[in-house]
Amino acid sequence: MGWSKDGGDGRKGYHHGNLREALIRAALHLIGEKGPGGFTFADAARAAGVSSAAPYRHFRDRDALLADVAKRGFELFAAALEKAWNNGQPNPYVAFEAVGRAYLAFARKEPAHYSAMFEAGVAPESDPELQKASDAAFGVVRRASEALTAHLPAAGRPPALMMSLHMWALAHGIASLFARADAGRRKLPMSPEDLLEAALLVYLRGLGITDRPGV
Amino acid sequence: MGWSKDGGDGRKGYHHGNLREALIRAALHLIGEKGPGGFTFADAARAAGVSSAAPYRHFRDRDALLADVAKRGFELFAAALEKAWNNGQPNPYVAFEAVGRAYLAFARKEPAHYSAMFEAGVAPESDPELQKASDAAFGVVRRASEALTAHLPAAGRPPALMMSLHMWALAHGIASLFARADAGRRKLPMSPEDLLEAALLVYLRGLGITDRPGV
DNA sequence: TGTACATCAGTGAACGCGCGTTCACTGATGTAC
């Protein structure tokens, strides 16, 4: 709807004006509706109000468009996590919880980005920019883990890398099983956010982080 | 290969003999190669050495076949977890770890089943048998969690349902991110099994389960 | 300021292809008597 010929996208007659952006938005819409598999180049062109040959001016093929969607997704994701982390304010414990909630919120609010990022089979190594964006997102979790474990006695301190992988996997598992938008979602007798927060609480207690440190 | 006309499947001339099974095996092979999206009814028929109209004698459509694959996947999955749990022997702690390893092993050894179960958008509620098989698999984790928490003082004892959801999400997250077979797999500086075992260790310590109980 | 020209970003027609699905059909199998 929004992106056809007469939409507010700056389409000016023969030239679209911003077809690249319009195609990406169309892709997001289609992926959101039918999953990463049920999105075609031709469909995206149609949604953008343009001939089926036009997308080739902007993307090598369908996979190139998908990779671009994944890349942008990781950039948005990294920004959302970074914002939630908020430099560890007011304290690392509270900020870490906020990161977890931001993770789930992203999966729920941006299902198309999320599935392009994690379920479309796009290899992060396939594109340096994609890799970079993906690393940036994980980097937030990693730094947050480092901040949280920094005050523990060095002797039994867990590796921050390991902790961040645990948290990433946990959040991803909860998002994939219980917070996804499509029919595959499992029923849950509580909110995904509560489930994640409870797990975080137990996990941190297991690490010896028993209450809000610092301030 | 194995399932064409002259394979060892009991094909006897005009009648295939066991086309239903052959189609399911073909589907598993194709999903394993190209993902749940990249599998077609026509392809499955071809792989089974049969005309493209033949599958309609056994499955209403493509989705019905996919649902069947998911159902069988859950049945195998439940059996594998059950076997690993081994009635909590030699003790619940060791047995629980074995369940976690079995979870990852299944995702790795049966990628086609796994993605049909969790990533193909098949709704567990769509078929009572599918739902039952799915519940059975989760039931193993749930019972294992109950056995592990049984010895804790009733006062601060965590709900076994919550614990089992945490473990399920954790194992699923690790499997999805790091143990999948396709291009989407993330690199990991350790084995998925080690990562899961370490997380389990921390989590159980957080619950107050500090060492192997019982015996 | 106007004009000529290069470049860009679209068109639209065409192609081959494989998929899903239907249809009347027919070979093989099982069973009643």
Place this chain on the structure above:
DNA sequence: TGTACATCAGTGAACGCGCGTTCACTGATGTAC
């Protein structure tokens, strides 16, 4: 034991459809002078 018949599980030809991709083309835009 043999035969007639019903049923089952396939065939193969046909259809409409949408996709991906290529092609020569052309309208719009920007710029040198």
